[in-house]
């Protein structure tokens with residue numbers, strides 16, 4: 001008999017003889033019948049073991065199969081309107097591969113209990129749907145870059161200087177010297193554009209965030225791009241294409257999972273089309289004040305302010321030209337207005353907020369050196385980074401996408417922890 005997956009089995013002609021391997025998702029005993037819903041990586045399928053049609057040995061084996069036991073069943077498919085998907089498997093053979101006594105998750109448990117049991121909870125149908133969406137998102141992001149002439153490179157994680165400020169650095173002891181876990185591969189990517197021009201990397205980035213929010217992890221997946229001969233607007237164009245391409249593939253390939261998660265598909269359909277609007281920081285401040293937010297020019301936009309801004313837009317949108325004092329030293333000052341930088345964020349709608357941060361980079365040696373000093377940083381630590389402005393400097397731009405935040409928005413999750421199998425947040429290193 002053919003070994004099948006649950007989802008394919010639903011589409012086979014009635015009466016097909018197949019075997020299935022999976023886990024016991026639900027189990028009921030009604031009279032002389034046992035109904036076992038089997039779960040595998042594709043979905044679920046109802047099976048029925050009828051004591052009148054199987055040997056006593058087989059029936060007893062089925063009785064032993066408790067919730068989350070791994071089992072193999074063989075039988076014949078039959079139409080059954082009361083079964084999920086309208087098909088059930090009438091079983092002739094059962095084998096329990098791995099018993100499961102008293103599975104610790106029974107339903108209705110709280111967040112902390114489920115986090116303690118994350119290694120088991122990641123099998124849930126909800127999280128399985130997210131992993132499938134995450135897979136397709138990652139695959140689409142990579143595909144876009146490979147098909148559009150971007151070179152993949154491999155930057156280090158152990159580093160010596162901060163990219164995004166000292167406050168969120170994780171310290172590591174590097175043979176008696178202080179080292180840090182990378183916050184961003186940006187500086188290494190900048191160095192690599194002088195050989196490859198358009199580069200990208202997908203790495204973990206680390207942030208010892210002070211604030212505990214729904215959208216911060218200590219360890220997150222960071223997709224970063226850097227392009228030579230590119231101005232801020234060129235980089236924004238790439239961001240728009242990349243995001244809409246990934247959304248488009250998720251809509252084409254993961255509609256079932258999105259529907260299982262009750263995601264509003266219309267919102268993603270709008271994002272698929274691209275054409276993301278763009279406002280300046282100045283305009284953002286005006287829009288915020290119109291909604292009664294008390295914010296002064298020069299203050300940073302936090303999660304709350306971003307949430308209010310998203311009420312003005314139905315697609316992802318850009319905010320550009322931030323005051324220089326709230327952004328990193330490497331961002332190029334606007335030649336027309338040196339109190340603002342050529343930086344941009346991309347915010348996801350529906351309250352989600354920032355998923356991308358990027359900018360045109362300061363490419364003038366003297367200006368960059370002054371910016372480093374102005375920020376109270378040690379130019380010696382940034383010598384190699386400054387060198388890039390001494391030997392063949394070019395206008396260049398890039399950005400970083402928070403993959404977990406992107407998945408969180410696509411899947412419509414209300415907390416970033418469920419976008420990643422083993423989240424590092426709230427001082428948790430377990431499991």
Ligand code: NSS
Nearest residue numbers: 184186207216217220224355356357398399400402
């Ligand atoms: O700090 S960023 O805004 N920008 C950079 O790190 C640049 N050096 C990237 C670059 O230009 N190459 O972070 C980029 C994105 C940000 O928009 C978020 O989506 C995500 O990284 N991010 C995070 N995701 C999850 N958790 C945390 N703590 C986090 N911090 C940033």
